[in-house]
Amino acid sequence: MFGNLYLVATPIGNLEDITLRAINVLNQVDIIAAEDTRHTLKLLNHLNIKKPLISYYKETEKIKSEILIEKLLSGKNIALVSDAGTPVISDPGEEIVKQCIEKNIKIIPIPGACAFINALICSGFNTREFIFIGFLPANNSDKKNKLEEIKDENKTLIFYEAPHKIKSTLEVMKEILGDRNIVLAREITKIHEEFIRGHISEVQEKINEARGEFVILIEGTNNKNAQKEFLNNLSLEEHYKYYLNKNLDKKEIIKKIAKDRNKSKNEIYQYFINY
Numbered sequence: 134m135f136g137n138l139y140l141v142a143t144p145i146g147n148l149e150d151i152t153l154r155a156i157n158v159l160n161q162v163d164i165i166a167a168e169d170t171r172h173t174l175k176l177l178n179h180l181n182i183k184k185p186l187i188s189y190y191k192e193t194e195k196i197k198s199e200i201l202i203e204k205l206l207s208g209k210n211i212a213l214v215s216d217a218g219t220p221v222i223s224d225p226g227e228e229i230v231k232q233c234i235e236k237n238i239k240i241i242p243i244p245g246a247c248a249f250i251n252a253l254i255c256s257g258f259n260t261r262e263f264i265f266i267g268f269l270p271a272n273n274s275d276k277k278n279k280l281e282e283i284k285d286e287n288k289t290l291i292f293y294e295a296p297h298k299i300k301s302t303l304e305v306m307k308e309i310l311g312d313r314n315i316v317l318a319r320e321i322t323k324i325h326e327e328f329i330r331g332h333i334s335e336v337q338e339k340i341n342e343a344r345g346e347f348v349i350l351i352e353g354t355n356n357k358n359a360q361k362e363f364l365n366n367l368s369l370e371e372h373y374k375y376y377l378n379k380n381l382d383k384k385e386i387i388k389k390i391a392k393d394r395n396k397s398k399n400e401i402y403q404y405f406i407n408y
């Protein structure tokens with residue numbers, strides 16, 4: 134029989150956030166695959182758990198996955214952990230998960246801490262619809278392109294960022310997205326946990342010392358609603374002219390007006406029949 138792969142969440146700061154199930158699984162598996170074995174060893178020592186550790190980090194994901202798959206196929210149970218939080222979320226693991234699916238090896242999640250979920254629930258922003266982006270590209274122009282792509286999203290936007298880049302990233306965000314309403318969730322579950330709220334410029338003033346770990350949350354834009362409201366306040370003739378100025382033909386204009394006003398195309402067509 135094959136072994137199972139357990140994806141075990143570990144604390145993101147406060148060690149009390151380890152779950153009873155995570156402790157049991159870490160105690161029972163044959164091997165623990167860890168992003169940084171020295172880091173995980175500290176947690177295991179704290180929990181009094183002694184297990185063989187194998188390092189599994191981004192640069193070696195492919196080769197290490199193949200080694201771990203062999204062990205799973207031979208019946209060993211393996212737990213995958215990252216340095217903090219839920220493995221595979223902006224952390225290594227995607228590769229082994231894919232390979233397990235191919236080989237019909239069972240993958241079992243052991244839920245627990247995840248920085249962005251805890252940042253989101255304290256944000257006060259829309260939690261029904263959100264986009265988790267994680268880390269933006271390191272290259273400045275790729276970073277700007279990514280922000281351009283999501284600029285008009287009305288869903289909450291969630292990012293991870295390294296402490297030493299937080300200031301420059303906020304500056305780029307302000308440039309591309311405008312001085313939007315944001316929350317910086319800092320040091321979640323740790324002694325200096327805080328949620329810094331305000332427009333980007335206000336938050337920038339509040340974080341002279343960008344120390345600690347941060348999740349950046351940006352309130353979704355309501356540009357689309359504002360645009361819809363603007364168009365609906367026009368007369369039908371003005372609405373028509375608005376699209377005419379955008380060089381649309383009559384058929385396209387009628388379709389767009391019907392959509393903006395939640396009317397049938399035929400109703401709008403009848404109105405403009407002699408246009």
Ligand code: SAM
Pocket residue numbers: 145146215217218219220221222223224246247248249292293294295296318319320321322323346347348
């Ligand atoms: N897998 C992790 C999770 O489940 O959240 C995320 C790992 S990712 C490599 C690390 C990033 O997560 C940090 O740069 C920071 O943006 C965020 N992060 C992790 N711990 C945090 C904490 N305690 N408070 C705020 N942000 C945290």
